[in-house]
Every structure is written in structure tokens, then in C-alpha cells.
Amino acid sequence: MSLIEIKDLHATVSDKEILKGIDLTVDAGEIHAVMGPNGSGKSTLAQVLAGNPAYEVTGGSVTYDGKDLLALPPEERAQHGIFLAFQYPVEIPGVSNAYFLRAAYNEVRKAHGEEEVDPLEFADFMEEKLALVDMDASMLNRSVNQGFSGGEKKRNEILQMAVLQPRLAILDETESGLDIDALRIVADGVNKLKRPDNATIVVTHYQRLLNYIVPDFVHVLVNGRIAKSGGKELALELEDKGYDWVTSGAPVGAGAA
Amino acid sequence: MAGSAAEPFVEAFDELTSDASTPAWVQSMRRAAFERFGTLGFPTTKNEDWHFTSVSPIADHDYVFLAAKSGDVGRDELAPFTFGATGWYTMVFVNGRFAPELSDIAKLPNGVKVWDLASAWTKVPDVVDRVGKLATYDNQAFTALNTAFMLDGGVVQIAKDTEVDRPIHLVFVTDATAAKGMMHPRNLILVGKHAKATVIESFVSTTDAVYLTNAVTEVSVGEGATLQHYKMQRESARAFHVGTIEASQARDSHYISFSLATGAALSRTNVYTTLDGEGSGATLNGLYMANGEQHVDHQTQIIHAQPNCFSREMYKGVLDGRSHGVFNGKVYVHPMAQKTDGKQTNNNLLLSETAHVDTKPQLEIFADDVKCTHGATVGQIDQTALFYLKSRGIESALARRLLTYAFAAGVLETIEVNEVREALEKMTLERFV
Numbered sequence: 185m186s187l188i189e190i191k192d193l194h195a196t197v198s199d200k201e202i203l204k205g206i207d208l209t210v211d212a213g214e215i216h217a218v219m220g221p222n223g224s225g226k227s228t229l230a231q232v233l234a235g236n237p238a239y240e241v242t243g244g245s246v247t248y249d250g251k252d253l254l255a256l257p258p259e260e261r262a263q264h265g266i267f268l269a270f271q272y273p274v275e276i277p278g279v280s281n282a283y284f285l286r287a288a289y290n291e292v293r294k295a296h297g298e299e300e301v302d303p304l305e306f307a308d309f310m311e312e313k314l315a316l317v318d319m320d321a322s323m324l325n326r327s328v329n330q331g332f333s334g335g336e337k338k339r340n341e342i343l344q345m346a347v348l349q350p351r352l353a354i355l356d357e358t359e360s361g362l363d364i365d366a367l368r369i370v371a372d373g374v375n376k377l378k379r380p381d382n383a384t385i386v387v388t389h390y391q392r393l394l395n396y397i398v399p400d401f402v403h404v405l406v407n408g409r410i411a412k413s414g415g416k417e418l419a420l421e422l423e424d425k426g427y428d429w430v431t432s433g434a435p436v437g438a439g440a441a
Numbered sequence: 442m443a444g445s446a447a448e449p450f451v452e453a454f455d456e457l458t459s460d461a462s463t464p465a466w467v468q469s470m471r472r473a474a475f476e477r478f479g480t481l482g483f484p485t486t487k488n489e490d491w492h493f494t495s496v497s498p499i500a501d502h503d504y505v506f507l508a509a510k511s512g513d514v515g516r517d518e519l520a521p522f523t524f525g526a527t528g529w530y531t532m533v534f535v536n537g538r539f540a541p542e543l544s545d546i547a548k549l550p551n552g553v554k555v556w557d558l559a560s561a562w563t564k565v566p567d568v569v570d571r572v573g574k575l576a577t578y579d580n581q582a583f584t585a586l587n588t589a590f591m592l593d594g595g596v597v598q599i600a601k602d603t604e605v606d607r608p609i610h611l612v613f614v615t616d617a618t619a620a621k622g623m624m625h626p627r628n629l630i631l632v633g634k635h636a637k638a639t640v641i642e643s644f645v646s647t648t649d650a651v652y653l654t655n656a657v658t659e660v661s662v663g664e665g666a667t668l669q670h671y672k673m674q675r676e677s678a679r680a681f682h683v684g685t686i687e688a689s690q691a692r693d694s695h696y697i698s699f700s701l702a703t704g705a706a707l708s709r710t711n712v713y714t715t716l717d718g719e720g721s722g723a724t725l726n727g728l729y730m731a732n733g734e735q736h737v738d739h740q741t742q743i744i745h746a747q748p749n750c751f752s753r754e755m756y757k758g759v760l761d762g763r764s765h766g767v768f769n770g771k772v773y774v775h776p777m778a779q780k781t782d783g784k785q786t787n788n789n790l791l792l793s794e795t796a797h798v799d800t801k802p803q804l805e806i807f808a809d810d811v812k813c814t815h816g817a818t819v820g821q822i823d824q825t826a827l828f829y830l831k832s833r834g835i836e837s838a839l840a841r842r843l844l845t846y847a848f849a850a851g852v853l854e855t856i857e858v859n860e861v862r863e864a865l866e867k868m869t870l871e872r873f874v
Binding site for chain 2: 234235236237238257258259261262263267268270273274276277278279284287288291292295327344348
């Protein structure tokens with residue numbers, strides 16, 4: 185059984201149709217890259233899968249782990265193992281990162297009928313997670329994302345992912361605002377969290393991140409539909425030829441560049 | 442002769458002023474104030490200072506003046522209101538009257554003196570002759586009524602150069618015997634030159650009775666002195682509370698006020714300070730949280746009377762249910778108060794469609810070389826932040842509480858007394874479930 189099966193998905197934001205029939209199937213153990221030009225709908229797809237109420241699903245279906253994903257509120261999706269790494273992580277002043285992470289971890293545990301962990305147990309648990317994204321324990325005492333640099337915010341997203349151990353992680357433009365060192369740390373973290381029973385969807389505009397998180401499949405989103413799918417070499421081809429190559433409809437021969 | 446507004450109070454007033462043990466000068470102050478209250482009457486919404494707050498729920502009740510000692514409050518019942526702190530210098534007043542058996546003032550440090558007002562009239566007349574000098578009532582009906590009925594309260598005197606090691610806590614608690622009663626606590630806080638102290642006033646209740654607290658606190662901050670002055674209004678959910686603080690500041694002094702208002706069916710807090718010496722500064726912060734049908738009103742007034750003074754003001758409000766919040770922040774800058782540096786903000790978070798707030802910054806500037814800014818906002822829970830928390834598996838109710846807390850955190854973190862800050866943080870997290 186596929187981990188997630190998206191069929192003919194349509195979605196609008198402020199009455200404007202953004203997704204116009206997406207079909208995508210992801211199996212456990214796979215990494216899929218979703219690429220596309222600005223406005224193609226790739227971030228919308230990520231938000232819709234995570235359940236952002238700002239987007240309205242107007243058609244199609246999403247089956248996740250045998251469940252009707254679209255019927256679940258965002259918190260239940262998360263409790264069932266969906267994780268969205270935000271392109272723009274939200275700052276929450278006054279709420280410490282430690283409190284936030286433990287609250288999220290306990291909510292997911294609670295949903296699975298497991299006991300909540302106390303702050304001491306959680307501190308032990310956090311040690312290896314912090315090492316994974318090369319973060320200092322002092323980051324836990326700071327307010328969630330407040331005053332974090334772009335790189336720190338993205339590392340904090342991967343830290344959350346490490347804590348929640350999702351079955352399907354969706355990375356939305358994670359490379360934006362990262363220098364090469366931060367990019368490497370973030371990608372490293374994602375790779376280390378890869379297991380045979382989970383999957384990752386990497387939403388990205390640039391091929392750069394895919395040098396570090398190597399996809400099994402690449403899909404090119406154009407105008408709300410998947411225009412082309414292929415293996416990891418498709419990303420390199422796109423980098424080389426630009427999105428016009430796909431959007432113009434007629435593939436350009438290799439020699440024409 | 443007192444006018445019609447005073448009529449329901451005449452009998453209690455006559456009884457109070459017939460007590461022969463009270464000095465004549467106090468009785469004459471009471472009489473003058475009662476006369477003034479009769480003329481003023483309770484304010485109406487035509488009065489600009491009360492435009493958004495109708496006090497008719499207060500005026501429509503008849504109250505018994507709680508002149509005698511009453512009530513039965515145990516130390517254990519005070520525990521929820523003492524911030525888990527030990528060793529503070531505490532004066533407890535039950536239903537308006539001093540309760541020495543619940544108070545901890547046996548071991549005051551050098552330079553700190555406290556009295557209950559009822560005995561201070563005769564014990565230290567030279568100290569309490571400041572009463573009525575700082576809080577005027579020409580246009581303040583509630584202060585006039587308080588002055589007419591002033592009977593008990595805390596008198597705190599900090600000698601010059603004294604740094605008080607721990608907070609002084611004045612606790613005004615009501616129990617069920619306060620039902621349909623009225624209290625008019627009157628406090629006096631005198632901070633000497635270069636002294637430093639923290640005074641906390643708490644208005645709390647062990648009951649859900651209807652009663653009226655009408656408190657006035659007069660504050661004098663001496664040259665170069667610093668006073669942290671926190672007011673915690675956590676009255677019974679059905680009570681009425683009017684509390685006025687009037688401070689006067691000498692040169693280079695710093696007055697730091699924090700007002701918390703979460704209790705009472707209807708409350709009005711006035712925090713007024715006059716920067717009456719060059720180089721002085723005032724920091725007025727506050728947090729109000731209301732739900733149900735609560736009405737919570739704050740009026741602040743900062744008078745810049747001298748040059749080179751600063752004022753900082755941050756008030757935040759969280760309103761749920763059908764509650765109504767009011768904030769009116771006045772800043773007057775006198776013609777001679779050049780180089781005034783003033784900043785005022787008021788941010789409000791509405792948690793329901795039916796809650797509302799009226800916010801009114803009011804700056805009147807008569808000097809030409811000043812820097813004064815103000816800003817007010819009214820908003821709702823940020824949907825992006827709410828989705829962010831939910832996307833981490835956090836249930837909707839907890840997510841909303843965390844974001845409410847985050848909203849209030851900015852002003853709570855200004856509280857320097859750790860026990861108070863932590864208690865208020867916890868209270869904020871648990872307030873809106």
C-alpha cells in the first residue's frame with residue numbers, strides 16, 4: 185500500500201484555483217522532489233497536505249496510510265505522522281522552544297495512547313536530537329524562532345521533525361535563505377532521519393538542495409498540474425535548461441541550448 | 442448639605458463621623474469630601490473620562506459600609522494570592538479592616554515603617570497628614586467618596602537611602618461576609634530620597650459575592666528614589682472595583698507601575714503620576730484579561746511638569762466572551778517640560794467575535810522640543826501562527842492558549858519580581874481554557 189495517494193487534487197485560495205488536478209503517489213522509503221516555477225502551486229500543495237485552513241480543497245482525494253487525509257484537522261494529521269517544514273517558520277514570543285517541543289511531542293504521544301514525558305526525561309531525549317542539527321542546548325531556552333537567523337529557523341524546523349519523527353515529511357522551500365553550510369547541516373539532518381518506513385516530499389525551486397537530499401523521483405509542477413515526472417536526472421536537466429523547457433510545452437532538443 | 446447622589450450613604454457617613462476617637466481634622470476632611478461627592482454624583486458617560494464605562498451597575502446597588510472588623514479568613518486561604526513567596530512584609534486587610542493576626546510585619550528592616558491607617562491617625566499624625574494632599578477629588582467622584590469613608594489601609598514609609606530587601610505586600614481580601622458591602626481602602630506610600638522599594642497591592646477574594654471596593658493609594662517618590670508598585674486586581678467575579686493611584690515624583694526618581702486586572706464584573710483602575718522633578722521617569726505597564734460579561738477599564742495619566750523626563754507605557758488586553766475593555770492613556774506635556782521623551786503602546790487581542798475594546802490615546806503637548814509617540818492595536822489570534830502550532834500536533838485549545846500567552850508575554854517580562862512574574866505567566870496560560 186502506498187503511504188500517500190493524491191488523486192486529481194484541486195484547491196483554491198481566495199477563490200483563485202491554484203491546484204488543478206494533482207496526481208502523486210509516494211511509497212514508504214522514497215524521497216520525491218516537487219519542483220516548479222514561482223506560482224506553479226508547489227507550496228500550495230505542501231500547505232494543503234498539512235491542512236492549512238487558508239486553502240480550500242475543491243476536488244479530488246488524498247489517501248494517507250489508508251485514511252481520508254482531507255477529513256482530518258491539521259493537528260490530527262500531525263499526530264498521524266504528517267510534518268510540514270515551513271518556508272517561513274513562525275515566531276512565538278514568550279513560549280520557550282523547549283516548552284513548545286515538549287508540548288508537541290506530548291500531544292503526539294497522547295494521541296497514540298502513550299504517557300507524556302516530564303521536562304527531565306525530555307531533556308535527555310533532546311540531547312541527540314540537538315546534535316543531529318548541530319544546535320546548542322541554549323536554543324531550547326529561547327522563544328520559538330524569535331530572533332533566530334534564517335539558518336537557525338530552518339534548523340529548528342528539522343529539530344522539530346527529529347522530535348516528532350514523522351512518517352511523511354514535507355519540506356517547503358527549506359533551502360531558501362540558507363548559506364551553503366546551513367544547507368549542508370539541514371540536509372544532513374533530513375538524511376539521517378530517513379528510514380525505510382517513512383517518506384519525504386521536498387518542495388523546491390532550485391536543484392541545489394537535491395545535491396544533498398537525493399530524490400528517487402522528481403516531479404515538475406506547472407500551472408497547478410504535474411507536467412513532467414522522472415528520476416533524479418530530471419532535476420539536473422531543469423537546472424540546465426530552465427523551467428521554460430517544460431512550460432513551453434515543446435521539449436527543446438539537447439543541442440539547441 | 443450633601444446632594445442627592447450622597448443620600449444612600451448619609452446614614453453610614455453620619456455613623457462614621459460621629460466616632461469621637463477619630464481626630465477632628467480627619468472628620469473635617471471626610472465632611473468636605475462627602476460634600477463634594479454629593480455635588481459631583483457618580484459620573485455618567487457624558488463625562489469624557491467615563492465615556493466608555495457606565496457605572497450605573499455600581500450606583501444601582503445599595504451597600505452596607507463595612508466599618509467594623511468582619512470575616513473569617515485563614516492563612517491557608519491566602520496562599521493562592523501570595524505568589525508562593527516567603528519572607529515578604531505583608532499587611533492583610535479582611536473586608537477592608539486590618540487583620541494583624543494574618544500579617545507579617547514583626548521584623549521590618551531598618552528604615553521601613555508601616556502602620557494601619559485606622560491607628561496611624563493618632564499614632565503618627567505627622568506622617569498621615571500627607572493623606573489627601575496627593576489624591577485630589579475636585580473632579581473625581583470615587584476619590585471623593587473614598588475620602589469621605591476612608592477608615593483603614595496601609596501606610597508605608599521608607600526612610601531615605603533605604604533599599605528594602607523584599608517586597609511589601611498589602612493584601613485586601615474579602616470573604617462571604619463582605620456580600621453587599623462597600624470598602625474604601627486608603628493607602629499612603631512615602632518613599633524617601635534615594636530609597637528603593639517594591640510595594641505590591643493585591644485585591645482578592647475567597648467569595649463570589651457582590652461588593653464594592655473603592656480604593657485610593659497616594660504615592661510620593663522622593664529625589665532619586667525608585668518605587669516598583671504593582672497592583673493586582675483579582676476581585677470576585679461579581680464584584681465592583683474602582684482603584685485610583687496618584688503618584689508624585691521628585692527629581693531623578695523612577696516610578697514603575699504594573700497593573701493587572703482580571704477580576705470583578707466591572708472594574709476601573711486609574712494610574713496617575715506627575716513627573717514633578719527634572720530627570721524623573723515613569724514606567725506604567727499593565728495587563729487586563731476579561732471574559733464573560735466583564736467590563737475592565739484603565740485610565741492612565743502622566744503629567745510631564747518638568748524638563749528632561751521620560752515616560753514608558755505598555756498596556757496589553759486580552760478579551761474573550763462578551764467582555765468589554767477600555768484603555769485611555771493621557772499624557773500631558775507642560776510648556777516648560779522640554780526634552781520630554783514619551784512612548785505609549787496599547788495592544789489588544791480579541792478572542793471572540795463578541796468581545797470589544799475601546800482604546801483612546803490622548804496626548805496633549807504644550808512644549809515644542811519633545812519626542813512623544815503612541816500606538817494602539819486591536820487584533821485577533823494570528824491564523825498563521827495557530828496553523829503552525831496545530832501542524833505540530835498541538836490541539837486547538839492549547840494552541841490558542843499558547844498564542845494568548847505569547848501575546849501577553851511582552852508585558853509580563855517587564856515584571857522584575859520573579860514570584861509575581863511567574864505567577865502571572867501561569868495565570869495567563871490558564872486564564873482562557
